[in-house]
Amino acid sequence: MTTPAPAGVGPAALLSVRDLTVTFGRGAHAVSAVDAVSFDIVAGETLGLVGESGCGKSTTGRALMRIVTPTAGTVELDGVDITHQRGRALRRTRTRMQMIFQDPISSLNPRRRVRDIVAEPLDCWRQMRGPERDAFIDDLLLKVGIDPLTHGDRYPRSFSGGQCQRISIARSLAMRPQLLICDEMVSALDVSVQAQILNLLEDLKAQYGLTLLFIAHDLAVVKNVSDRVAVMYLGRLCEIGPSTTLYESPAHPYTTYLLGAALEADPTSRARPDVLEGEPPSPLNPPSGCRFRTRCPRASDRCASETPALREVAPGHRVACHFPLVRVVDDGA
Amino acid sequence: MSATPERTTSATTAPVASEPVLLSVRDLTTTFATNAGPLRAVDGVSFDLGREEVLGVVGESGSGKTVLSRTIMGLLARSRVTVSGSVRLDGVEIVGASENAMRQLWSTRVAMVFQDPMTSLNPVMRVGHQIDEVLRVRLGLSRTAARARSLELLSLVGIPSPAERYRAYPGQLSGGMRQRVVIAIALAGAPALLLADEPTTGLDVTIQAQILNLLDDLTARLHMSVVLVTHDLGVVATRTSRIMVMYAGRVVESGPTADVFADHRMPYTRALLECSPRVSNAPHTRLAAIPGRPPNLAALPAGCSFAPRCAYATERCHREVPALVETTTPGHQYACWNPLPARGGPRP
Ligand SMILES: Nc1ncnc2c1ncn2[C@@H]1O[C@H](COP(=O)(O)OP(=O)(O)OP(=O)(O)O)[C@@H](O)[C@H]1O
Ligand SMILES: Nc1ncnc2c1ncn2[C@@H]1O[C@H](COP(=O)(O)OP(=O)(O)O)[C@@H](O)[C@H]1O
Ligand code: SF4
Ligand code: SF4
Ligand SMILES: [Mg+2]
Ligand SMILES: [Mg+2]
Numbered sequence: 001m002t003t004p005a006p007a008g009v010g011p012a013a014l015l016s017v018r019d020l021t022v023t024f025g026r027g028a029h030a031v032s033a034v035d036a037v038s039f040d041i042v043a044g045e046t047l048g049l050v051g052e053s054g055c056g057k058s059t060t061g062r063a064l065m066r067i068v069t070p071t072a073g074t075v076e077l078d079g080v081d082i083t084h085q086r087g088r089a090l091r092r093t094r095t096r097m098q099m100i101f102q103d104p105i106s107s108l109n110p111r112r113r114v115r116d117i118v119a120e121p122l123d124c125w126r127q128m129r130g131p132e133r134d135a136f137i138d139d140l141l142l143k144v145g146i147d148p149l150t151h152g153d154r155y156p157r158s159f160s161g162g163q164c165q166r167i168s169i170a171r172s173l174a175m176r177p178q179l180l181i182c183d184e185m186v187s188a189l190d191v192s193v194q195a196q197i198l199n200l201l202e203d204l205k206a207q208y209g210l211t212l213l214f215i216a217h218d219l220a221v222v223k224n225v226s227d228r229v230a231v232m233y234l235g236r237l238c239e240i241g242p243s244t245t246l247y248e249s250p251a252h253p254y255t256t257y258l259l260g261a262a263l264e265a266d267p268t269s270r271a272r273p274d275v276l277e278g279e280p281p282s283p284l285n286p287p288s289g290c291r292f293r294t295r296c297p298r299a300s301d302r303c304a305s306e307t308p309a310l311r312e313v314a315p316g317h318r319v320a321c322h323f324p325l326v327r328v329v330d331d332g333a
Numbered sequence: 334m335s336a337t338p339e340r341t342t343s344a345t346t347a348p349v350a351s352e353p354v355l356l357s358v359r360d361l362t363t364t365f366a367t368n369a370g371p372l373r374a375v376d377g378v379s380f381d382l383g384r385e386e387v388l389g390v391v392g393e394s395g396s397g398k399t400v401l402s403r404t405i406m407g408l409l410a411r412s413r414v415t416v417s418g419s420v421r422l423d424g425v426e427i428v429g430a431s432e433n434a435m436r437q438l439w440s441t442r443v444a445m446v447f448q449d450p451m452t453s454l455n456p457v458m459r460v461g462h463q464i465d466e467v468l469r470v471r472l473g474l475s476r477t478a479a480r481a482r483s484l485e486l487l488s489l490v491g492i493p494s495p496a497e498r499y500r501a502y503p504g505q506l507s508g509g510m511r512q513r514v515v516i517a518i519a520l521a522g523a524p525a526l527l528l529a530d531e532p533t534t535g536l537d538v539t540i541q542a543q544i545l546n547l548l549d550d551l552t553a554r555l556h557m558s559v560v561l562v563t564h565d566l567g568v569v570a571t572r573t574s575r576i577m578v579m580y581a582g583r584v585v586e587s588g589p590t591a592d593v594f595a596d597h598r599m600p601y602t603r604a605l606l607e608c609s610p611r612v613s614n615a616p617h618t619r620l621a622a623i624p625g626r627p628p629n630l631a632a633l634p635a636g637c638s639f640a641p642r643c644a645y646a647t648e649r650c651h652r653e654v655p656a657l658v659e660t661t662t663p664g665h666q667y668a669c670w671n672p673l674p675a676r677g678g679p680r681p
Contacts, residue, residue, distance in 0.1 A: 052537040052539060053508070192622065219538065220611055224617070264570065275543050
């Protein structure tokens with residue numbers, strides 16, 4: 001471990017990520033998708049992960065699941081280094097961490113019945129058989145709001161997007177995981193169905209004592225479910241802190257713009273936020289020093305020469321910026 | 334607002350620029366013949382759009398927003414589709430107009446921006462040439478004049494180094510840049526009416542803010558009227574003067590934006606607002622989810638289409654379709670048998 005554990009986070013971290021780095025390709029074609037990202041997730045909490053398209057949110061999630069291999073850094077689950085696990089140990093770890101994806105329909109095997117899709121991980125590990133297994137699966141389906149009697153033997157194509165997402169959730173819970181990584185799990189759903197799935201997720205989280213990494217680009221959705229939020233930009237972590245603190249007084253210039261652009265369904269809200277001009281640079285050739293400096297109005301020479309480290313500005317609120325925004329907490333100015 | 338349809342069956346009237354209303358839609362109904370029977374994707378929609386006005390059309394997926402836009406644009410295939418009612422643009426009737434007559438209007442009178450820029454761009458043609466083509470075919474510009482104008486349009490929509498981007502293929506551009514190109518194409522003929530169908534859906538919030546600001550600026554600068562179609566209430570909240578809420582092909586509530594947000598009368602409007610997560614919510618705020626999901630238009634329930642999901646539904650709701658009725662606020666209408674009380678106390 002090169003970075004010390006974040007202050008304000010006790011020993012109860014279920015997941016500890018240190019300097020996680022994922023680089024795709026080599027040499028001139030190397031894409032720096034995730035660069036030295038460190039964070040903890042405490043058992044029972046939801047950490048939201050936000051940032052613009054391509055900033056490395058999914059790659060982070062996939063690296064934790066070892067769907068992609070980290071180039072550097074360590075990942076510890078419950079104090080055990082899982083970064084280099086292979087074979088049976090890795091498969092065992094994967095039952096304790098599950099991932100749910102955006103596209104609910106294509107992430108389910110179209111040729112299998114719903115009941116068997118949900119039971120797949122159980123069958124794979126031969127954990128339960130016969131009536132015990134069937135009862136367990138029926139119960140899981142009921143918990144996610146799918147009637148096992150009328151719908152258990154159907155195929156995914158006869159379900160709507162929201163129902164498929166319910167089935168994905170049931171499957172992910174079959175092995176009783178500790179950590180769920182939700183990657184844009186409600187992004188493709190209509191707002192009325194999205195609310196149902198988010199409520200369901202909150203209920204199941206409480207019921208199963210789950211810990212969540214909730215990846216999404218929708219800032220309102222993330223605020224609604226997360227205890228803490230982490231912001232990424234071009235592969236790096238900019239800021240991490242308690243949701244309310246981060247949304248009310250962001251300290252990183254990028255976070256300010258990102259949150260400023262979020263639209264509230266309220267005609268009295270600010271019509272024209274300060275807009276961040278341009279687009280993120282290519283991860284093939286990221287800027288030196290602070291990766292946000294090419295768009296940052298506060299950038300100075302130091303930002304080009306020195307990579308800002310993640311520093312604490314308030315308890316549990318950490319920022320990677322040489323010149324973080326001054327937080328005015330008391331006088332309401 | 335009178336809903337008396339002014340029925341005209343052919344393109345007869347010449348544009349009357351002095352009229353305050355640019356677009357007048359009456360009782361517009363679009364029906365697809367499907368294997369499951371007739372599917373009424375747009376059902377009796379009426380509205381007026383003033384000059385330089387921005388109207389928001391909101392609704393969940395499948396509520397008929399895209400079909401409405403394509404019907405107004407005259408873009409639907411002619412087989413297996415029946416359109417009735419009236420759409421008059423500058424007094425010219427569009428319903429029943431020939432494709433040739435529509436071509437006269439496309440780009441110079443009315444243009445459309447589609448949700449997915451990739452589907453409206455040709456992937457194997459340089460983006461500059463795609464803009465040139467519109468300018469040459471629709472406006473009759475020469476090759477050189479078209480190129481010069483294309484470059485102007487690319488910079489008008491905020492594309493940096495237009496000369497370089499002119500030569501790019503759509504696949505070489507980011508989603509935000511592609512949407513700017515699509516907007517450039519739509520603006521090529523300086524249309525009076527822009528139909529923007531989910532122009533920012535799928536884009537990052539930062540890029541969405543850029544594109545919405547761009548549309549704002551262009552609307553003012555080019556004196557356009559805009560129909561802004563979206564499923565996102567946040568998009569219409571501050572960018573429109575009026576909104577129309579659609580459910581299952583029908584307008585269920587419409588009126589001045591501020592009024593519809595603050596004093597909605599139709600339960601679906603309220604449900605839609607309340608189930609949307611807010612940035613201002615505290616973590617773990619329970620959302621007021623709407624049970625069930627939007628109906629299948631090929632098998633609509635009798636009566637109010639929202640009845641199976643509505644907490645206020647009574648027996649009548651399952652039998653009779655409620656008509657739009659006026660509130661005391663001018664232009665604010667709703668369709669509901671059991672409306673919410675007017676300004677029923679402060680809403681969260
Ligand atoms: N297998 C891969 N090979 C090469 N580059 C990749 C690969 N997977 C991802 N990338 C690149 O890594 C970067 C991060 O991608 P990632 O999918 O993690 O972003 P994201 O934050 O999840 O974006 P989105 O919001 O669009 O889902 C991007 O530049 C992407 O193009
Ligand atoms: N060409 C078509 N043939 C049959 N049904 C269609 C066709 N186009 C759209 N529909 C149906 O019309 C309804 C409204 O669709 P659409 O306007 O695309 O909704 P929205 O844009 O509000 O999401 C949907 O039920 C859709 O399946
Ligand atoms: S380190 Fe410099 S460039 Fe980076 S966000 Fe802070 S001020 Fe801006
Ligand atoms: S008409 Fe009846 S079912 Fe429809 S919204 Fe009103 S109360 Fe609900
Ligand atoms: Mg992703
Ligand atoms: Mg649509």
